[in-house]
Amino acid sequence: MTSEERIRKQKELVESTGCMYDKKGFQPTAGRIIGLLTIMDKEQYTFDEIVEELQISKSSASNALNMLEISNIIEYTTLPGDRKRYFQIKKVDKFTLVDEHRSKLKETRDFLNNVLDLKANKNSGNAILIKDLIDMLNYFLDKFEELKKDYLSQK
């Protein structure tokens, strides 16, 4: 694969990151910025480079960058005697990805507990299914923490 080919593919992947994050409820521009800072070989971009690279307006860039910073997804460093900000993705903890899913499973379990509490008949079809789901979720939520420990000790 030539270098240009590789860069072309990287840029394609940046675009598809926009779609990925769109589905997650982010604005596409924010997703593309995350993609840019993750995928390209260059790991730090200035405001103007982002505007130029993604072909977006300064206001879109300003909005998306502020949102991403507040959401703890990107950060910037500065250099003495240089007013520019150098944006980069925040290095996440190894477990952030699974932790996010764990916390969503937890929310689901809490919701289902709520639903079950409000059921008049705890033996109706839905109630039994919900009890089953809660039991399974509790098992997985427990084991998740064990898996994290096991993973670290295994290294």
Added chain:
Amino acid sequence: MTSEERIRKQKELVESTGCMYDKKGFQPTAGRIIGLLTIMDKEQYTFDEIVEELQISKSSASNALNMLEISNIIEYTTLPGDRKRYFQIKKVDKFTLVDEHRSKLKETRDFLNNVLDLKANKNSGNAILIKDLIDMLNYFLDKFEELKKDYLSQK
């Protein structure tokens, strides 16, 4: 808790289900229908009952119900000599919830593998982080399947 209180709380929870599913990218109406069929003690609703209960137009109901049926989330039964459809939520397999999360983690791993493949320097800061994340995701994806077996045999 009186019966009216319980029903009021159930209806509140139905509304909040609309918001939950909105965040997941569903239309609020669809979310409220899922809520209705999951939360209320009555487990089967006709088209008109749904329209009445959620105070929505027939066209909204029609659209949302068709979408939910195609998405395999609800189903309906019919009775001989009765043209009405009786809608109910589809009973999911115990593991559906965790499987959904597993498959999202898998997508993330595949995406990161893609990103890593396209990196010019596999030892850059981002590349190393990505390798770490992939390794951890692979571990969890494996263990997930084991956990499912363990859960079943433990019963």
Added chain:
DNA sequence: TTTTTAGTTCGTTTATTTATAAACTAATAA
């Protein structure tokens, strides 16, 4: 045959999101 029931389809309205351009600000450089 006409009416009622159980929905579907279509065209429009309303609300929300996303992005823009243009004007502005605050700091630095010339």
Added chain:
DNA sequence: TTATTAGTTTATAAATAAACGAACTAAAAA
């Protein structure tokens, strides 16, 4: 002092999504 840089803010335009009402259809009932 004036110009330039590095963005921010604001007001608006464009696109998209969600829901609605009204007209329609197909089957069954009267």
